[in-house]
Amino acid sequence: MNDFIYKNNELFCENARIADIALEVGTPFYLYSEATLKRHFNSFNESSKVMDSIVCYSVKANSNLSILRLLFNMGWGADVVSGGELFRAIKAGVDTGKVVYSGVGKTEAEIEYALKSDILMFNVESIPELYAIDKVASSMNKKARISFRINPNVDPKTHPYISTGLKKSKFGIGIKQAVPAYESAAKLKNVLPVGLDCHIGSQLTEISPFNDAVEIIKDLVFRLIKDGFDIKYLDLGGGLGITYEDEMPPHPSTYMNSIKNILKDYRGTVIFEPGRVIAGNAGVFVTKILYNKDSGSKKFVIVDGAMNDLIRPALYDAYHEIIPAIKREGTKIRADVVGPVCESGDFLGKDRTLPHVEEGDLLAVLSAGAYGFSMSSNYNSRPRVAEVIVSGNNFRLIRKREEYHDLIKGESINV
């Protein structure tokens, strides 16, 4: 199934012609398919039902309020990593009893906000953080539910920047420190260990690193239960990969069934924190060709979207397929697709073979629904782009394009 398809050589999102949307909202913009989002939701959700589980969508992947609302309305909670993400999740109507909070640098203000919001649990990433949570909870006369994020030292075989479960990583605490960490927590009055957490990385396309991590974690969980800890929740994080080019990631049901087998003797609730696998292939980035440039030795297609809008190619050398909104006859070209930002790293695609394209044509950069808009910035003082969602024939603006005055919001001339 694909909701971004050509009809008579023109690209549609569901039943909406992308060129029509561009006429109305201008370019560049992010475009999401509601049907794809719901299909991804259903496939993950149904698969997760093979065990007692809660799904907490990872807000960082795509944090638009409408997308959050859609997923929360269908029953999911949220995985957040900052006060700002918690704020968004609450604004979008999350059930805070289904919110988990990870991250290595939670501030006292963020901890207080999460305690006030009565979230399900904090995934604690260090001993000093444990003490900080206890201190804030004590000042509020509360007991904070916690789990420790354990680092199983498993190689997720993904890009080093998004691999988090190796022992040199800043995330989580080492497996050898785990039991003493729970023992320290047991001595504190204002924290209650209720779970154990693990997330080894993102864009995993093989099942074996997940299995290896769960095997390691499982032994620890049973050891802790034997020691008297009530590990009600086992949070396995996110990380399931998607197809950008020719990757063949496991289907959510394969992933869930293999976890279920490993955890067959565990009686608690398993938590999942998917991000990319839900939003990634539900969105594209639409940009317009400004100039076809031939520098003599190389061809460039210069578009109005740039690295500040979609940073994945520049940051990770990530591949995103790029296709035209109108398929034209004519000679193919080989070119770099680049944006207007003043950096050589500003490219959306390198050495791409494109069909004949003309200035003014639209290009769709695929698989951009996760870590696209949410990682965008105002670099080069470029207003952040619009976001649009399609449902059938209809499309709705879910984030207005920023204007120049938004760029200076909060600034003052004070010299």
Ligand code: LLP
């Ligand atoms: N849970 C935790 C604790 C995480 O750190 C992450 C992602 C997730 C869940 C969701 O992972 P997912 O299911 O989306 O793989 N900006 C990078 C990805 C960074 C992922 C960070 N953590 C990218 O564009 O590829």
